[in-house]
Amino acid sequence: MAQKPSIPKGTRDFSPEEMAKRNYIFDTIREVYALYGFQQIETPAMENLSTLMGKYGEEGDKLLFKILNSGDYLRGIDDAELLSRNTARLQSRLCEKGLRYDLTVPFARYVVQHREELALPFKRYQIQPVWRADRPQRGRYREFYQCDADVVGSESLLNEVELMQIVDEVFSRLGIRVCIKMNNRKILSGIAEVIGEAERITDITVAIDKIDKIGLDGVNAELREKGISETAIAQLQPIITLQGTNGEKLDTIRTVLQDSAVGLKGVEECTYILDHIEGQLRNAVELDLSLARGLNYYTGAIFEVKALDVAIGSITGGGRYDNLTGIFGMPGLSGVGISFGADRIYDVLTTLDLYPKASSTGTQLLFVNFGEAEAAFCLNALRTVRTAGIRAEIYPDAAKMKKQMTYANAKHIPYVGIVGETELEAGKVMLKNMETGEQTLLSVDELVAQLQQ
Amino acid sequence: MAQKPSIPKGTRDFSPEEMAKRNYIFDTIREVYALYGFQQIETPAMENLSTLMGKYGEEGDKLLFKILNSGDYLRGIDDAELLSRNTARLQSRLCEKGLRYDLTVPFARYVVQHREELALPFKRYQIQPVWRADRPQRGRYREFYQCDADVVGSESLLNEVELMQIVDEVFSRLGIRVCIKMNNRKILSGIAEVIGEAERITDITVAIDKIDKIGLDGVNAELREKGISETAIAQLQPIITLQGTNGEKLDTIRTVLQDSAVGLKGVEECTYILDHIEGQLRNAVELDLSLARGLNYYTGAIFEVKALDVAIGSITGGGRYDNLTGIFGMPGLSGVGISFGADRIYDVLTTLDLYPKASSTGTQLLFVNFGEAEAAFCLNALRTVRTAGIRAEIYPDAAKMKKQMTYANAKHIPYVGIVGETELEAGKVMLKNMETGEQTLLSVDELVAQLQQ
Numbered sequence: 001m002a003q004k005p006s007i008p009k010g011t012r013d014f015s016p017e018e019m020a021k022r023n024y025i026f027d028t029i030r031e032v033y034a035l036y037g038f039q040q041i042e043t044p045a046m047e048n049l050s051t052l053m054g055k056y057g058e059e060g061d062k063l064l065f066k067i068l069n070s071g072d073y074l075r076g077i078d079d080a081e082l083l084s085r086n087t088a089r090l091q092s093r094l095c096e097k098g099l100r101y102d103l104t105v106p107f108a109r110y111v112v113q114h115r116e117e118l119a120l121p122f123k124r125y126q127i128q129p130v131w132r133a134d135r136p137q138r139g140r141y142r143e144f145y146q147c148d149a150d151v152v153g154s155e156s157l158l159n160e161v162e163l164m165q166i167v168d169e170v171f172s173r174l175g176i177r178v179c180i181k182m183n184n185r186k187i188l189s190g191i192a193e194v195i196g197e198a199e200r201i202t203d204i205t206v207a208i209d210k211i212d213k214i215g216l217d218g219v220n221a222e223l224r225e226k227g228i229s230e231t232a233i234a235q236l237q238p239i240i241t242l243q244g245t246n247g248e249k250l251d252t253i254r255t256v257l258q259d260s261a262v263g264l265k266g267v268e269e270c271t272y273i274l275d276h277i278e279g280q281l282r283n284a285v286e287l288d289l290s291l292a293r294g295l296n297y298y299t300g301a302i303f304e305v306k307a308l309d310v311a312i313g314s315i316t317g318g319g320r321y322d323n324l325t326g327i328f329g330m331p332g333l334s335g336v337g338i339s340f341g342a343d344r345i346y347d348v349l350t351t352l353d354l355y356p357k358a359s360s361t362g363t364q365l366l367f368v369n370f371g372e373a374e375a376a377f378c379l380n381a382l383r384t385v386r387t388a389g390i391r392a393e394i395y396p397d398a399a400k401m402k403k404q405m406t407y408a409n410a411k412h413i414p415y416v417g418i419v420g421e422t423e424l425e426a427g428k429v430m431l432k433n434m435e436t437g438e439q440t441l442l443s444v445d446e447l448v449a450q451l452q453q
Numbered sequence: 454m455a456q457k458p459s460i461p462k463g464t465r466d467f468s469p470e471e472m473a474k475r476n477y478i479f480d481t482i483r484e485v486y487a488l489y490g491f492q493q494i495e496t497p498a499m500e501n502l503s504t505l506m507g508k509y510g511e512e513g514d515k516l517l518f519k520i521l522n523s524g525d526y527l528r529g530i531d532d533a534e535l536l537s538r539n540t541a542r543l544q545s546r547l548c549e550k551g552l553r554y555d556l557t558v559p560f561a562r563y564v565v566q567h568r569e570e571l572a573l574p575f576k577r578y579q580i581q582p583v584w585r586a587d588r589p590q591r592g593r594y595r596e597f598y599q600c601d602a603d604v605v606g607s608e609s610l611l612n613e614v615e616l617m618q619i620v621d622e623v624f625s626r627l628g629i630r631v632c633i634k635m636n637n638r639k640i641l642s643g644i645a646e647v648i649g650e651a652e653r654i655t656d657i658t659v660a661i662d663k664i665d666k667i668g669l670d671g672v673n674a675e676l677r678e679k680g681i682s683e684t685a686i687a688q689l690q691p692i693i694t695l696q697g698t699n700g701e702k703l704d705t706i707r708t709v710l711q712d713s714a715v716g717l718k719g720v721e722e723c724t725y726i727l728d729h730i731e732g733q734l735r736n737a738v739e740l741d742l743s744l745a746r747g748l749n750y751y752t753g754a755i756f757e758v759k760a761l762d763v764a765i766g767s768i769t770g771g772g773r774y775d776n777l778t779g780i781f782g783m784p785g786l787s788g789v790g791i792s793f794g795a796d797r798i799y800d801v802l803t804t805l806d807l808y809p810k811a812s813s814t815g816t817q818l819l820f821v822n823f824g825e826a827e828a829a830f831c832l833n834a835l836r837t838v839r840t841a842g843i844r845a846e847i848y849p850d851a852a853k854m855k856k857q858m859t860y861a862n863a864k865h866i867p868y869v870g871i872v873g874e875t876e877l878e879a880g881k882v883m884l885k886n887m888e889t890g891e892q893t894l895l896s897v898d899e900l901v902a903q904l905q906q
Contacts, residue, residue, distance in 0.1 A: 005562040005781045008499050008550050013563055015570065016492030016577070023493070035839050037816040037846030039469030039864070040476070044596050045498060045552075045582065046461050046518075065499075066521045068548055070586040074538050082535045085527050094547075095521055097461050099498075109458040110466055117468065119863030121849055124469070129498065133523040143497050156849035158828065169839075276829070280836060328458045363490040375611065376729070383733060386488050386622075393490030396574055396609035410572030411492070 010134070010142030020359055021346060022145075025174070026127055029147050029340055032169045033125040036162055038149050041124050043106040045131075046097045053098075055105045055327070063133045065142075066095035099131035103148045104324070104337070111152055112328040120153030139343065150337030152324070157269060159336050160301045160320065161276040167305055167316055167338060168281040174345070175354045177308040178283045178315070183291035184270050185298045185319070187253060190263015191239065191289075194256065195232035202292060204228065208240050209290035216241060239289060246274050246287045253289070269301060297321055301336065307348045315344045359412065364451060365392040366408045367417045367429075368401065374419045381417070381429060381444045388448045392417075408434060415451060463587070463595030473812055474799060475598075478627070479580055482600050482793055485622045486578040489615055491602050494577050496559040498584075499550045506551075508558045508780070516586045518595075519548035552584035556601045557777070557790070564605055565781040573606030592796065603790030605777070610722060612789045613754045613773065614729040620758055620769055620791060621734040627798070628807045630761040631736045631768070636744040637723050638751045638772070640706060643716015644692060644742075647709065648685035655745065657681065661693050662743035669694060692742060699727050699740040706742070722754060750774055754789065760801045768797045812865065817904060819861045820847040820870040820882075821854065827872045834870070834882060834897045841901045845870075861887060868904060 007013065014022060030040070046067060053061055074082070077093050084090075100106050103126045111122065127147045134140055149166065151159045164180060171178045188205065192198040203226040207219050214222070219240055223233050238256050242249050250267055257263030270287060277285060293302045300320030307315055318338030325333045349355055365385060367378040378394045385392045395404045408416050418430040418439075429447050432439045442450065460466060467475060483493070499520060506514055527535070530546050537543075553559050556579045564575065580600045587593055602619065604612045617633060624631045641658065645651040656679040660672050667675070672693050676686050691709050695702050703720055710716030723740060730738060746755045753773030760768055771791030778786045802808055818838060820831040831847045838845045848857045861869050871883040871892075882900050885892045895903065 005504055005566045006501065007497055007504075007562075007566070008501055011497035011499055013497070013567065014495040015567070016494055019493040019495060034814045035842070035844050037819075037844065037864075039815070040472040041469060042467040042472060044460055044464035044466070045584070046464055046596065048459065048461055051458055051460075062523075065523075067552075068519045068521050068544065070515075070518075072540055074540055074543075079536055083532055087525055087527055090527075091521065099520075109460075113458045113460070114466065114468070119860050121860075123846070131498070143499065151849065154849040158822075158832075158847065158849045161832070162846075162849075276832065280832075361487045362492070366490075369611075379611075379614070379729065379733075389488070391488050391490060393576070393615075394611065396604065396607040396611045396615075407572050407574075411490075 010136030186266025463589030605788035639719025
């Protein structure tokens with residue numbers, strides 16, 4: 001009954017080489033999060049569907065993976081209901097649980113459920129997989145990791161400042177040059193308010209975003225096409241052609257938005273953030289009015305990160321939201337967060353060949369196995385070597401030398417210890433550097449000293 | 454539309470404190486696995502049901518969480534089939550995927566699927582959650598982590614030796630005193646063969662296991678009750694009353710099993726393993742014939758670990774299996790593995806209060822926030838402090854001092870940096886040791902030096 005094994009569409013196995021690279025990314029993010037006082041939590045893969053449904057729009061509801069109830073999952077569903085074949089309704093009878101779709105909604109649920117235990121502001125990070133029944137395609141998976149950090153319970157813009165520092169620090173450590181794009185939802189609201197086209201803000205930002213490609217005339221044509229009035233288009237001109245430093249841009253916007261309280265608040269917030277990161281970051285921050293990011297979700301600052309040297313979408317994003325926990329009955333709690341896109345960062349590091357050359361978790365030394373007596377000597381040597389913290393192993397079988405060396409090469413093991421008859425008599429190890437081919441006869445203590453260098 | 458949020462029965466949220474403890478366990482295991490040359494892999498949470506079904510017995514099939522197919526999941530199921538209400542059959546029409554139930558079957562699937570890429574022997578470890586629709590009860594969860602290491606593609610008993618060293622090393626590092634119990638499936642087969650009761654081996658080991666509680670007469674009575682013949686019971690006597698050192702026990706068993714080739718092979722394997730770990734471990738290894746562990750699964754050495762100072766079941770187990778990948782069309786590949794039970798180890802460490810006192814990931818220093826000017830000074834100080842690798846944060850709002858100190862205490866932050874008007878003028882920080890209450894006025898560089906000690 002042999003089966004040809006495979007895994008579900010859109011899911012992946014991660015090999016040791018891929019895991020080493022992924023852990024390098026996760027460890028870097030984790031370390032920086034901790035350096036800024038964020039603490040890790042984990043939530044279950046399965047959430048009640050009542051927690052998840054309705055939080056990601058109608059399309060999102062469809063993309064949730066639902067878990068069939070255990071036991072007699074048809075109990076309580078009568079024949080008429082079954083035969084109705086109303087899949088959406090039946091689903092809610094067949095399934096109580098679903099797989100988490102992101103880390104944000106489970107986090108909101110966590111905060112509300114554990115509110116009594118939490119010391120606010122609560123700075124948490126979370127690195128876990130999420131699942132979406134999206135049509136799989138290149139670079140889009142049905143299971144992927146998110147790496148989120150959020151602060152809830154503080155309206156201070158210092159949180160935004162620190163999140164941008166975190167972004168800057170992570171990408172500096174990874175060696176990826178980025179541009180951090182910033183905008184503010186209040187500025188977008190202000191623009192919509194000033195030109196009297198509140199519900200057209202998405203059309204407007206989409207059009208503005210094309211200025212480099214289709215030029216000013218093109219943008220204005222597109223705005224007209226979308227039904228934006230001539231007066232509004234005229235008012236938008238300074239914003240469409242917005243140029244200069246961030247400070248100059250803010251000056252222009254401040255003028256355009258002079259009659260919008262919310263707009264001016266957005267300008268003020270941007271100014272505060274930019275003032276406080278002045279000279280603190282290694283990467284550039286650019287005020288970008290075309291940045292919109294999940295309009296119905298964010299309420300203040302929004303950011304997005306682009307790699308400068310690889311053409312790929314946003315590799316990190318985030319922003320301020322004012323009522324995340326309201327839906328679970330705890331209104332008035334403001335939060336701000338970021339999310340690193342691990343899969344895209346993985347691709348950028350691969351494209352730019354930026355992974356560290358030496359593995360920090362791979363085997364450093366393999367003892368070749370020549371038979372019982374030699375292996376016994378190596379077992380003792382291994383004890384000393386491992387006590388010194390050197391990752392080492394012995395080939396478990398006394399196989400042909402060639403096979404053992406092939407194994408060492410396949411695992412990228414940099415040193416091989418050879419103990420044959422001669423070495424055994426001398427109580428020494430012939431240490432071979434796999435890169436240079438150089439061989440040195442050493443005592444076990446000398447070998448430890450050399451590998452520890 | 455406020456909802457009272459909760460999580461599914463048998464699942465858990467992990468708070469920052471719990472995560473720190475769990476990570477301490479996982480990191481310890483991970484480090485030791487790497488020290489012995491094991492490499493990490495990950496497999497998807499969802500596997501095809503064809504991969505999972507039939508691998509865990511009939512009961513296991515029921516305990517698999519199944520995922521409802523996306524889209525029109527009723528398509529192709531006619532009315533008659535729906536109304537048949539044959540839940541087991543309908544399930545296979547409604548669901549193609551399930552959540553992994555352990556790490557062993559996905560690992561076997563991985564090995565077969567990726568056989569061309571693997572350099573055998575393949576030493577992999579895997580630390581991921583698994584899901585079982587068990588009835589939730591104290592200490593039993595529907596989502597829990599497994600921490601497995603396996604070697605496949607080598608029949609060498611050196612693998613068993615190294616896995617026992619790993620067990621010994623992990624528990625030594627954690628400070629848990631354990632007894633490693635060992636047995637061999639071939640010895641059990643030998644016993645069954647010699648007494649001609651091959652299919653009764655479970656009854657026999659269960660009875661033998663009770664010797665301490667019910668005495669020799671009790672055990673013999675139970676064997677009789679189970680229908681074991683008087684001849685067989687007589688032959689079993691030396692094994693039921695087995696005593697002495699491991700060597701003495703092996704001598705007795707060798708005599709009893711002198712006519713069983715497979716039994717003698719088991720004795721030989723045990724002898725080899727015990728000889729090779731002689732003097733290498735800090736914890737005791739005990740040959741225990743009553744240890745049976747998944748009889749239909751293992752084929753050679755089996756082990757199980759008990760904590761000496763806490764009454765709890767097995768906290769780690771493993772063994773040799775000879776045909777794990779056969780079911781996926783790749784026969785003849787021998788493997789041996791161990792699995793650490795993270796939840797029980799967590800409980801043991803908690804009971805014995807063995808967690809390290811100082812967190813290796815928590816915030817070390819909190820700057821109190823007295824307002825704009827002071828916060829700006831602190832932001833600069835934070836940059837220096839964090840560059841030195843010290844985990845630090847600033848309270849984001851200029852809240853009341855008491856609230857900020859409560860926050861520091863709730864997060865167990867050992868040092869608080871106070872920069873009020875006086876300190877700001879002096880360009881210094883009042884560093885408060887939260888344990889002793891001691892306060893010292895320091896420059897930022899002096900503060901870094903002190904915290905780095």
